[in-house]
Amino acid sequence: MTTSQAIPGARFVDPKILSRIGNLELMARSVVEGFINGLHRAPFFGASIDFAEHRGYVAGDDIRRVDWRLYARTDRYYVKQYEADTNTNLMVLFDVSKSMSFGSRGIPKLEYASFVAACLGYLAQRQRDRVGIITFDKEIVDHVPPSAKHFNVMLQTLDRAKAQRAGHLVEPLTRMAEFFKRRSIIVVISDLYEEPDAILEAMKPLKFLGNDLIVFHVLDPAELQFDYDDASSFEDLESGEQIPVVPQSLAEEYRALIKSHIDALTTKFSEHRIDYTMLNTSEPLDRALFGYLSSRERFMRVR
Amino acid sequence: MSFLTPLFFAGLAAIAVPVLVHLIQRERKRVVEFPSLMFVRRIPYQSVRRRRIRHWALLLMRAAAIALIVAAFARPFLPQAASATAAAAGAREIVIVLDQSASMGYGDHFAKAQDAARSVVRGMTNADRATLVLFAKNAEENMRATPDRARLEGAINAAKVTAGATRYGPAIKLAESILARSSVTRREAVLISDFQKTGWSGSEEAKFPEGMTLRTVSVASEGTTNLSVPSIQFARAAFSGQERITVTAGLSNKGDAAVKDIPVTLEVDGHEIESQKATVQPHASGSVTFTQFTLAGPNVRGVIRAGTDPLPADNAFHFVLTPSEPVSVLVVDNGAADGSLFISKALAIGTTPTFQVETTTPGRVSPASFDKRSVVVLNDTTFPPAGGAGALKQYVQRGGGLLVVMGDHTTWPTGETELLPGKIGAAVNRMSGRSGSLGFLDYSHPVFEVFKAPRSGDFSAAHFFEYRALEPLPTDRVLARYDDGAVAAVERKIGAGRIIAWTSTLDDTWTDVAVKPVFLPLVHQLVRYLARYEQTASWMTVGQVLDLNARARGRERIVVTPSGERVAQAAAGQNVAGLVELNEQGIYELRTAGAANGRPDSVAVNLDPVESDLAPLDPSELVASVTGHAVPVTGALAATQEMTREEVERRQGLWWYLLLAGLLLLAAETVIANRLSRNEKFL
Numbered sequence: 001m002t003t004s005q006a007i008p009g010a011r012f013v014d015p016k017i018l019s020r021i022g023n024l025e026l027m028a029r030s031v032v033e034g035f036i037n038g039l040h041r042a043p044f045f046g047a048s049i050d051f052a053e054h055r056g057y058v059a060g061d062d063i064r065r066v067d068w069r070l071y072a073r074t075d076r077y078y079v080k081q082y083e084a085d086t087n088t089n090l091m092v093l094f095d096v097s098k099s100m101s102f103g104s105r106g107i108p109k110l111e112y113a114s115f116v117a118a119c120l121g122y123l124a125q126r127q128r129d130r131v132g133i134i135t136f137d138k139e140i141v142d143h144v145p146p147s148a149k150h151f152n153v154m155l156q157t158l159d160r161a162k163a164q165r166a167g168h169l170v171e172p173l174t175r176m177a178e179f180f181k182r183r184s185i186i187v188v189i190s191d192l193y194e195e196p197d198a199i200l201e202a203m204k205p206l207k208f209l210g211n212d213l214i215v216f217h218v219l220d221p222a223e224l225q226f227d228y229d230d231a232s233s234f235e236d237l238e239s240g241e242q243i244p245v246v247p248q249s250l251a252e253e254y255r256a257l258i259k260s261h262i263d264a265l266t267t268k269f270s271e272h273r274i275d276y277t278m279l280n281t282s283e284p285l286d287r288a289l290f291g292y293l294s295s296r297e298r299f300m301r302v303r
Numbered sequence: 304m305s306f307l308t309p310l311f312f313a314g315l316a317a318i319a320v321p322v323l324v325h326l327i328q329r330e331r332k333r334v335v336e337f338p339s340l341m342f343v344r345r346i347p348y349q350s351v352r353r354r355r356i357r358h359w360a361l362l363l364m365r366a367a368a369i370a371l372i373v374a375a376f377a378r379p380f381l382p383q384a385a386s387a388t389a390a391a392a393g394a395r396e397i398v399i400v401l402d403q404s405a406s407m408g409y410g411d412h413f414a415k416a417q418d419a420a421r422s423v424v425r426g427m428t429n430a431d432r433a434t435l436v437l438f439a440k441n442a443e444e445n446m447r448a449t450p451d452r453a454r455l456e457g458a459i460n461a462a463k464v465t466a467g468a469t470r471y472g473p474a475i476k477l478a479e480s481i482l483a484r485s486s487v488t489r490r491e492a493v494l495i496s497d498f499q500k501t502g503w504s505g506s507e508e509a510k511f512p513e514g515m516t517l518r519t520v521s522v523a524s525e526g527t528t529n530l531s532v533p534s535i536q537f538a539r540a541a542f543s544g545q546e547r548i549t550v551t552a553g554l555s556n557k558g559d560a561a562v563k564d565i566p567v568t569l570e571v572d573g574h575e576i577e578s579q580k581a582t583v584q585p586h587a588s589g590s591v592t593f594t595q596f597t598l599a600g601p602n603v604r605g606v607i608r609a610g611t612d613p614l615p616a617d618n619a620f621h622f623v624l625t626p627s628e629p630v631s632v633l634v635v636d637n638g639a640a641d642g643s644l645f646i647s648k649a650l651a652i653g654t655t656p657t658f659q660v661e662t663t664t665p666g667r668v669s670p671a672s673f674d675k676r677s678v679v680v681l682n683d684t685t686f687p688p689a690g691g692a693g694a695l696k697q698y699v700q701r702g703g704g705l706l707v708v709m710g711d712h713t714t715w716p717t718g719e720t721e722l723l724p725g726k727i728g729a730a731v732n733r734m735s736g737r738s739g740s741l742g743f744l745d746y747s748h749p750v751f752e753v754f755k756a757p758r759s760g761d762f763s764a765a766h767f768f769e770y771r772a773l774e775p776l777p778t779d780r781v782l783a784r785y786d787d788g789a790v791a792a793v794e795r796k797i798g799a800g801r802i803i804a805w806t807s808t809l810d811d812t813w814t815d816v817a818v819k820p821v822f823l824p825l826v827h828q829l830v831r832y833l834a835r836y837e838q839t840a841s842w843m844t845v846g847q848v849l850d851l852n853a854r855a856r857g858r859e860r861i862v863v864t865p866s867g868e869r870v871a872q873a874a875a876g877q878n879v880a881g882l883v884e885l886n887e888q889g890i891y892e893l894r895t896a897g898a899a900n901g902r903p904d905s906v907a908v909n910l911d912p913v914e915s916d917l918a919p920l921d922p923s924e925l926v927a928s929v930t931g932h933a934v935p936v937t938g939a940l941a942a943t944q945e946m947t948r949e950e951v952e953r954r955q956g957l958w959w960y961l962l963l964a965g966l967l968l969l970a971a972e973t974v975i976a977n978r979l980s981r982n983e984k985f986l
Contacts, residue, residue: 235334
């Protein structure tokens with residue numbers, strides 16, 4: 001179960017207040033800037049002008065790169081080498097299946113997920129990363145290839161995303177694996193209503209080419225707590241199936257089941273080095289950003 | 304089980320209420336949208352079908368509770384006690400009621416009926432007793448209650464079809480009285496018949512009390528064919544001193560198919576006179592008229608035969624003809640020319656009977672003139688001297704008829720006032736102004752009875768210009784009055800004779816009634832009544848009783864039935880003898896003991912025409928009428944009227960248990976429903 005972890009200096013913003021902003025970019029900037037300002041000396045910010053090592057001069061090297069100070073000390077020509085360009089692709093795989101439209105008391109899961117995606121996009125764009133997005137339900141709905149200029153396109157795509165159809169993870173994710181030619185950070189935002197094994201099987205192809213995979217599991221508090229009072233007929237948003245339910249009698253078992261589902265996902269994803277974060281739509285967005293940044297740091301280390 | 308207030312069963316409609324509530328609740332329930340029921344579906348729960356079955360059980364409990372409460376309000380009671388069940392295994396008292404009427408002679412109906420009766424006998428146990436009742440128009444106890452099956456079968460075998468008509472009433476009453484005498488609790492009557500509709504009017508007061516059952520065995524056939532001769536008519540004509548008869552035979556086809564070209568034969572004294580072909584459509588009637596034949600003498604026997612069919616008895620019709628004897632009338636008038644013209648002309652026209660009229664004057668009348676006269680008419684004349692000194696009175700007392708027609712010349716001696724119904728007065732003249740007319744007629748009197756029906760004779764058209772005043776005694780019967788209330792006709796009876804006084808003339812002097820259409824029938828009716836004329840019946844019907852006293856007095860008679868059986872009848876006046884019931888179809892001969900050989904007195908007897916109508920009755924209708932139940936009630940019932948009040952109350956106390964059971968069921972339902980809903984994860 002996820003709870004809000006206090007990150008020093010972070011300005012937590014209630015998603016409900018964010019939802020009033022209306023402008024995704026403004027919203028994303030508000031969140032990300034606040035978040036960054038709070039992180040003093042963020043260890044994760046690498047710079048592309050940082051020095052890496054020296055190597056011996058070879059004919060043809062640009063003499064401007066020769067480290068003259070070292071020549072003065074050692075009388076040998078060394079060329080300074082700097083950190084490589086760390087620009088990368090951020091690809092958001094965004095679930096727009098009908099179940100994502102659910103929202104019991106605040107904003108719908110789809111909107112919350114949009115915030116997360118927008119914030120991640122903004123963050124990436126600030127770092128000169130290329131951003132792209134693929135929305136899907138039971139098949140691919142929109143595909144925005146990763147590009148440094150595609151942040152706005154991504155925001156527009158998120159803006160018009162509507163949860164209309166039933167969703168399925170396996171087929172669209174398998175197809176998407178074909179799109180990734182470069183190493184990317186792949187962020188999957190979904191409510192993951194599939195069997196954990198099936199989800200893992202669908203995610204595996206995304207891990208090829210050394211992609212880094214971050215999974216955001218978006219759930220409404222009602223889905224976690226099942227705190228309904230009246231006996232009612234529950235209708236599955238995607239299949240339309242109705243089951244008459246007495247919630248008081250059922251809630252305990254339901255909570256146990258959803259917990260075991262989350263636990264299973266956590267275990268399996270960690271086994272496969274997939275970063276998994278469960279997001280409760282009643283909680284602030286910082287967890288999502290934190291997850292992303294920690295993942296990026298790991299990505300840089302691995303290089 | 305019966306119910307005291309069955310109307311309460313309308314409350315059973317309340318059973319629909321839980322069903323409706325259930326359905327309405329189902330329709331109204333809230334629907335909550337949920338992203339995915341993936342986990343909800345995984346929770347172990349009863350399947351939808353099982354859940355529904357469990358709810359149906361609850362529903363059934365509720366419905367049963369309502370039904371029990373409604374049944375309690377309907378106040379059930381047990382009409383039959385435990386004694387009834389105990390009696391069901393006991394001995395039976397059986398009455399076999401076997402129809403032997405003439406219609407049972409149709410085809411093999413009677414054989415089938417005998418078979419049915421025998422099968423009832425064979426179904427008896429050793430403890431059972433049976434009585435055989437044979438019936439047609441009347442019922443007789445042929446074999447008294449006996450457990451001896453061989454004797455019963457013998458009696459059934461010996462039974463024969465009679466000529467009687469069918470009547471179920473007497474048979475059922477007899478069966479009821481036999482069963483009522485029995486002390487056995489299981490009492491039943493078995494009625495075996497062809498169930499002719501004509502035998503049951505529905506108004507018979509034959510009822511079986513509770514505890515007696517009536518079982519029916521019908522031997523009727525579908526699609527019967529039956530041609531019958533229900534009646535004949537005679538037209539008499541006088542010809543050279545002899546009577547000639549024209550016979551018209553009626554034919555009736557009660558079957559569903561037409562009968563074509565069947566021979567219809569007239570036989571007289573055993574000789575075939577004529578045969579004709581006739582065709583009668585289904586359910587229709589026809590007639591055949593034969594050529595005249597001369598009636599040679601008295602007691603001529605005849606028979607009409609029409610074709611053959613499964614019921615031959617009604618294809619023959621017997622009759623006996625005797626030349627009619629004329630009514631002798633002595634008309635005494637004042638001697639004026641054509642003084643009795645109207646009366647004598649009117650009487651000359653009669654055929655049934657013919658009138659033999661002799662006209663004379665008072666001076667010529669002698670006491671012997673009254674001998675062998677049926678009627679004496681004093682037509683506007685003085686009292687005949689020979690009638691004095693009681694001669695005319697004796698004639699009347701012996702049975703003679705006297706008609707006094709008053710006019711100018713009418714006088715009456717004071718010594719004979721007994722012979723005149725009233726005190727004669729002066730003539731009343733109605734010439735001035737409006738003439739008189741008849742204002743009152745006693746249509747209940749045989750003389751005027753024929754004029755009773757509308758358009759059967761208009762007396763108001765006759766004018767009376769003059770009449771003699773007459774003051775009748777209170778004992779005299781006024782038959783007619785004028786419009787002013789004066790007496791027009793009055794009757795007095797002396798001894799066996801009858802006297803009628805007519806206060807105006809019967810010619811055209813004082814009245815014009817003689818030229819009105821009513822004159823002829825009036826004169827005929829007056830003379831027939833005074834002469835006590837009755838037409839001799841040419842035939843009688845089976846079941847009628849022949850009064851020998853009317854035919855021969857004081858002599859011993861021997862009656863020979865059509866089957867040849869001789870029945871000696873003692874002289875009339877001794878005991879009740881003199882009455883013979885006519886049970887057979889054909890010619891009965893009445894012979895006088897010691898009489899000279901000659902043509903014996905004969906009586907033709909025919910079947911009752913209704914017996915030819917074989918249309919069957921629904922036996923259950925008869926059973927319902929007799930027992931009050933449409934179907935036979937099995938098992939003997941104890942007499943409910945003998946039950947004590949406590950027993951009656953105990954049998955009606957079932958409602959307490961039903962109400963209690965209903966309430967307990969409701970309580971149980973509440974507990975179960977609460978428990979179920981508490982444990983329920985799904986609706």
